[in-house]
Amino acid sequence: MKKYMLFILSGLLTTSCIDTVVLPDDITIGEDMWKSKSDVEGMVNGVYKAMTSEAIIERCIVWGSYRSDEMNPIVQTFNNGKENALKDIKSGYMTQTNTYADWSAFYGVINRCNLVLQHAPEVVESDPAYTEATLNTDISQMLAMRSLCYFYLVRAFRDIPVTPGAYKFSSQEFEIPQEAPLTVLNKCIEDLETAIKTPLSPNGFTDWRRVGYMNKEGIAALLADVYLWRGSMTHNSADYQKCVEYCDIVLDSKRAATADYFDFGRPWSNLVYDGSVNYRAQFISGNSLESIFELQMDGKNDDNFGLRNCYWNYDEKSRGNGLMNASLIFNEVNADKVYISDKDYRWYESCYSVNSSDKEELDIFKMVSLMETGNVEGNLKPQTPLSRGYEEVAQNWIFYRLSDVMLMKAEALVQLTPDSEDAADKDVENVLRSAFSLVNEVNKRSIALATLTDADTLKFSTYSNKAAMEELVLAERLRELCFEGKRYFDLLRYNYRHVDGVQPDKILADINEDPDVMVENNGSMMNLMTRGMSVGGGAARLLMHTEPYLYFPVLESELKANLLLKQNPAYKKSNLYDKN
Missing domain, CATH: 1.25.40.390 (Serine Threonine Protein Phosphatase 5, Tetratricopeptide repeat)
Structure with a gap:
């Protein structure tokens, strides 16, 4: 029989992205929060709770299934933002305002993980019931859950920011540059190989x-x-x-x-x-x-x-x-x-x-x-x-x-x-x-x-x-x-x-400003992927012929909030806002 994780943690960490993060109530992450084993358990369970959100599950589906050849867009017309965003994805080209380019829910979970990783060790000193062994398994889970979020982000966006630690106060600096996919993957592997030890x-x-x-x-x-x-x-x-x-x-x-x-x-x-x-x-x-x-x-x-x-x-x-x-x-x-x-x-x-x-x-x-x-x-x-x-x-x-x-x-x-x-x-x-x-x-x-x-x-x-x-x-x-x-x-x-010349150690914006002269996507893969495109395989193939088009754009609001971010060059020409 299932048991469901219910958490009554008033004011706990309702987060947006790393740049426009809605911080938790300071009481929940201050000195009075991290005193007992139950405090840490609540925060750990809060990570799993946050992963069940509508925003996370929808993006797991849209990023991983819908954008492929296994699904078609709806026929009925709702004329709402989500429907239009889904149709834009299936056209093979998006704008920087597409709602499914919003990565904030994943960064919210990452911030929760970072809070536990930062504060849980303190509880070992204040609560004898919270042992080193329990701490180690909590750290293991948080490293793994954080890596899972980063892994989704790097596969959907390619070039993503990696947060340096937990965000708790509005006075903290939120501007962080993107990292190349190889850097992100290496970090995930390092964290996971630490996590699997305990x-x-x-x-x-x-x-x-x-x-x-x-x-x-x-x-x-x-x-x-x-x-x-x-x-x-x-x-x-x-x-x-x-x-x-x-x-x-x-x-x-x-x-x-x-x-x-x-x-x-x-x-x-x-x-x-x-x-x-x-x-x-x-x-x-x-x-x-x-x-x-x-x-x-x-x-x-x-x-x-x-x-x-x-x-x-x-x-x-x-x-x-x-x-x-x-x-x-x-x-x-x-x-x-x-x-x-x-x-x-x-x-x-x-x-x-x-x-x-x-x-x-x-x-x-x-x-x-x-x-x-x-x-x-x-x-x-x-x-x-x-x-x-x-x-x-x-x-x-x-x-x-x-x-x-x-x-x-x-x-x-x-x-x-x-x-x-x-x-x-x-x-x-x-x-x-x-x-x-x-x-x-x-x-x-x-x-x-x-x-x-x-x-x-x-x-x-x-x-x-x-x-x-x-x-x-x-x-x-x-x-x-x-x-x-x-x-x-x-x-x-x-x-x-099946392609050569990919540079996973560099972000796309630093390789070449023109997405049309980057590494050509493999023809067999394009045949599979574009058969699910509503505008027709040929048209979508022309739109998605090089690597940058395989990823989502950086959301417009993120570019405005974080001046260190660089737009995926596939979407730069159509930007309504260009910080440069």
């Missing part, structure tokens, strides 16, 4: 806290993700090896904790997808055995407004503010589409009315329905479940789960494959087979086993070279992780691996 144990809890707090598995998963991103930007094989090592920490931990759960002779059977039963455990009940880290929601004090705003269609006529549709690629099954079999549970459990001949767009079903479709292996025709009213949405938001880590490891293994033109090279084959095995496990788990045929399965012979295996991993991540805020970042990693 983490919470995932086996120390039997309730929601097993996955509701950032523990050793969550830190290892995040480290694997950051190394995978850095390796893709720098083409550094050592980073891919570190990704594999941290993935293995998660896999070994899960294996040890769920030793009695395995079946069918396959090492991960039943743990990820085994039909609608596990679908319910993951996306309806929450906190499944597969889960690694997810935000806890109860639909009341912690209502998942962000999820509802983006995905919820509650009566076929009235839609949420800025609702999005699944792409048409989810409405068909064949060799050229996302799913290779209509027996794949993920195909018809991800959207309403899958395979409906009279629907041009599909409403997203994953994570917002209170029930699964009810399909069984002998009755595979997709059904339309009853919808629910516009009320409590208690589904958790999942940051990491086991299949994500399995596929990260597969992606890194492909990049560690020796370069060889010889298809019979055993070293190449062995590494590729290892990657294929992970992908195949995830894929086969989601196929209805009772009706499984040879045509429904993946074949190693089809993906026996490095390029084909890389594309298989990318496709399987889309099948498995659709609408979970992963796809756009997957495409960016793919892009970076």
Whole structure:
């Protein structure tokens, strides 16, 4: 049973961005605040509470899913700011006033983390109940949560400010320059490798806290993700090896904790997808055995407004503010589409009315329905479940789960494959087979086993070279992780691996003022990404042809408040305000 984190901390840290931060009531961060173990617990829990905000969840969805090819904009016209901002994103070009370029919610969480990191050590001296061991696990969580926020920001904006410490008073200096992505990623890795030395144990809890707090598995998963991103930007094989090592920490931990759960002779059977039963455990009940880290929601004090705003269609006529549709690629099954079999549970459990001949767009079903479709292996025709009213949405938001880590490891293994033109090279084959095995496990788990045929399965012979295996991993991540805020970042990693001349140690504004003469984006990645653009693939391709266009602009209000910030050159020509 879930327990939900309720915090009555009057005046606690309602923050905006680092430049226009709304500071907490000084009482809550002054000398009288940091006296006892419970004071620190309240502040630590406040970080998790802040992450459940509508602003955070919406941006996880918009930045990670909506901007990719897996989602379309709404058809209905609301004429509101969010709808217009979403349409601008899908046009391939934005202005510096786009509401989804607002990074303030993430910097608010970062400031909370910094407050704990700064003041928690003081409490060890004043409260004997607050031990060094507890302090260390609190520091571990805060370093990890801060790194998670920075990791989202660097993937959405590329060049971002890194705050030097906690902000408590309006007299503090808020002007901070941006850092290049390599600097930010290095900081995340340094903090996370410190955090994983004294983490919470995932086996120390039997309730929601097993996955509701950032523990050793969550830190290892995040480290694997950051190394995978850095390796893709720098083409550094050592980073891919570190990704594999941290993935293995998660896999070994899960294996040890769920030793009695395995079946069918396959090492991960039943743990990820085994039909609608596990679908319910993951996306309806929450906190499944597969889960690694997810935000806890109860639909009341912690209502998942962000999820509802983006995905919820509650009566076929009235839609949420800025609702999005699944792409048409989810409405068909064949060799050229996302799913290779209509027996794949993920195909018809991800959207309403899958395979409906009279629907041009599909409403997203994953994570917002209170029930699964009810399909069984002998009755595979997709059904339309009853919808629910516009009320409590208690589904958790999942940051990491086991299949994500399995596929990260597969992606890194492909990049560690020796370069060889010889298809019979055993070293190449062995590494590729290892990657294929992970992908195949995830894929086969989601196929209805009772009706499984040879045509429904993946074949190693089809993906026996490095390029084909890389594309298989990318496709399987889309099948498995659709609408979970992963796809756009997957495409960016793919892009970076296939372009040369990227300078991750410099901010874009210092490389070249003209975005049109910067590094050209990879054509295959652009083909995938622009098929989701409403203005048409060709037009969007022209707009998004170089690296700066892959990121959000710096918000206009930020440029006015912080004169050290430099605008992404892709958006400088259209700025309504130019501080230079």
